Amino acid sequence: MNLPSRPRQPSRAATAPNTNQGPSLSAQLLAVARALQDVRQGQSARAVLGGVEPALRAGVQALLMDVLRVLGTAEAVRAELAPRKPASAVDALLCTALALLLPEVPRYDAFTVVNQAVDAAKKRSATKSQSAFINGCLRSFLRERDDLLRAVAQEPVAQYNHPQWWLGRLQKDYPQDWQAIVAANNAQAPMALRVNLQRCSRADYLALLDEAGIEAVVGVGEAGLVLTRGVPVDQLPQFAQGWVSVQDSAAQMAAPLLLDGLQPHDGRALHVLDACAAPGGKTAHLLEAATPQRPIDMVALEIDAKRAERIGDTLARLSLQADVVVASGSEVASWLPAVQARHGLQQFDAILLDAPCSASGIVRRQPDVRWLRRATDIAQLAAIQRQLLEALWPLVVPGGRLLYCTCSVFHEEGEGQVAQFLRRHADAQRLPAPGHLLPQLREAGHNSLGSLARDHDGFYYALLHKPLR
Ligand SMILES: C[S@@+](CC[C@H](N)C(=O)[O-])C[C@H]1O[C@@H](n2cnc3c(N)ncnc32)[C@H](O)[C@@H]1O
Incomplete structure (x- = not known):
């Protein structure tokens, strides 16, 4: 956590409480706080955002993601300011506003956030009577910010914005790299695209992006691109017609790993x-x-049928x-x-x-994922992964292969799982695959193009071959 050396100035985004066009910041803060309450009760952010009224959704989504990235710090500061935890609706609004006042989230001028949070409190019956309390806490934070941030910086959850058990697991699995992983987790991911090579070449799609004024660099494999700035999908040329999909670069490694060199006789x-x-x-890939x-x-x-x-x-969008x-x-x-x-097959x-x-x-x-998971989930998920591996391996034809992957960096769901599988199955051989890929923190110069092209999520890949008998 970086401590600011001086009070933060009005920043890049809106400093006025409202504009003629959009919803007011207080309406957005109210919706973000409600969403945070739901996430704290175990719902995913995606599900919660689906229920937000359309006019507010994009703004609420952006603010909620910011709040969740620094929630550990915000909660620790709240505990310093109000050691007795307030009722859940009040706490959610207070933590939302505190998160938006942190130096990592320079979206709004500080006094705008405070005033709009107090207005938001007055709009909801569950928070109305506590608007003066919220006002007091937020103004105390502005006065004592450096001291408060210094005090909570000693607590790992506040410092790294991940639960303690998660940090412990990363430290065990990655004694050298855990802090880099945490830093990458707290950064924003770029928007990566996969060109549908059934429709056009990557070079042709790059030209279309260029015409549309959207800057991109070549990404992984034969079809990957990464945008220097994300855009809504409906601004991507020919998106509705299926010429392109949004997919992280790590996920785009699956199809070539599984298929390259595989040819039915x-x-x-x-x-x-x-x-x-x-x-x-x-x-689709x-x-x-x-x-x-x-x-x-x-x-x-x-x-899951749904x-x-x-x-x-x-x-259907991609005509596949x-x-x-x-x-x-x-x-x-x-x-x-x-x-x-139906398919006239015995095995795959x-x-x-x-x-x-x-x-x-x-x-x-x-x-939201880091706050929703429980430490005990990992062993349960590993048991499901093991069952799936055991059930599916007999369905691989001799000469064929199985690509096991997870979007996890934890060893128990990756290398640990596969090492055990290989001990149980003498008929499984490993082919070259990346193993654990770690999420990348972009290098200095942030959006430097080479660095963007190499950016990807954390993932795990193991390619298992069944030799001919
Ligand atoms: C990581 S997601 C898959 C993402 C997908 N491969 C993609 O790239 O779009 C895992 C999926 O497995 C499904 N799933 C969980 N248990 C399963 C099981 N026993 N059999 C089949 N699907 C399962 C989940 O509902 C979820 O949709």
Whole structure:
């Protein structure tokens, strides 16, 4: 945490409490505080934001993400200012305003935040009677900010903005790199794109972006791009027509890892199973990588019926096709016979197992994740990952392969899981794959183009080959 040496000046964003066009800051603060209350009760930020009225949603989303990134500091400061924890609605509004007053979040002039937070408090029955208390706390913070920040800087949760158990796990798994991982988690991720090579080349799409005034650099693989500034997807040329998708650079490594060098011998289509497929980002990438010489027959499995609908939406936009099956990858008997009959197959040439995980590698995109997870979740998730690996490995044809991946940096969900699997399965051989990829903190000069091109989330990849008998 950087301590400011002098009071912060009015900053880059709005300093006025309201404009003629947009909703007032107090209305946004009220909605952010309600959303924070819901997240604290266990709901994901994505689900909560879905319920925010459309006119407020974009602003509330941006502010909520900022608040969640510094929530550990804000809560520690609140505890200094008000040792007896206020009622949940009051605490959520107070912590929201404190977060927006921290030096890491220079969005608004400090007095604007204070005044608008007090206005917000007066608008809600659950906070109305505490508006003077909120005003007092926030003004105390402005007066004593440096001392308060120095006091809480000694507490790891306040300093690093991650739960204690999470920091402990990172320290154990990465004694050298844990602080760099935490710093990357607290930064904002760039917007990465994957060009649909069935529709156009990367060079042609770059030219389209250039025409639209959107600056981008070449990213991973044959289809990756990274924007120097994120834009709403509807501003991306030909997005609705399926020429491009938004996907982090680490996730874009899955399709080439699984497919490169794999060719069915008899000229038939490659039988591919995406075993945990929703919302279908990697299913789509695999299908985009099909060629006339290597057509792909895709089965996309997903346990959650609602999420499975999103695979259909993803594929429809991109004009791609898969057999979407709602079932559990670990209960093979419930879906395999019907799939075998429909596709005329016995086993799969390639299986992608993008397993459910803690999502500890993508917290820079989903800053709520760190506050929602519990320490005990990791062992439970590792048990599910193990069941899926055990159930799916027999479905790989000899000569075929399984790509195991998670968007986690924790060893128990990555290297630890795969090392145990290899000890149990003499018929599994490792092929080259990146292993644990760590989220990157961009180098000095921040948006330096080379640094952007190499930026990615935290991820884990292991490629397992089943030799011919
Ligand atoms: C990491 S996400 C997959 C992301 C997806 N591969 C993509 O790139 O868009 C994991 C998915 O696995 C699903 N899932 C969890 N347990 C499962 C199981 N036993 N069988 C099949 N799907 C499962 C979850 O509902 C979730 O949609």
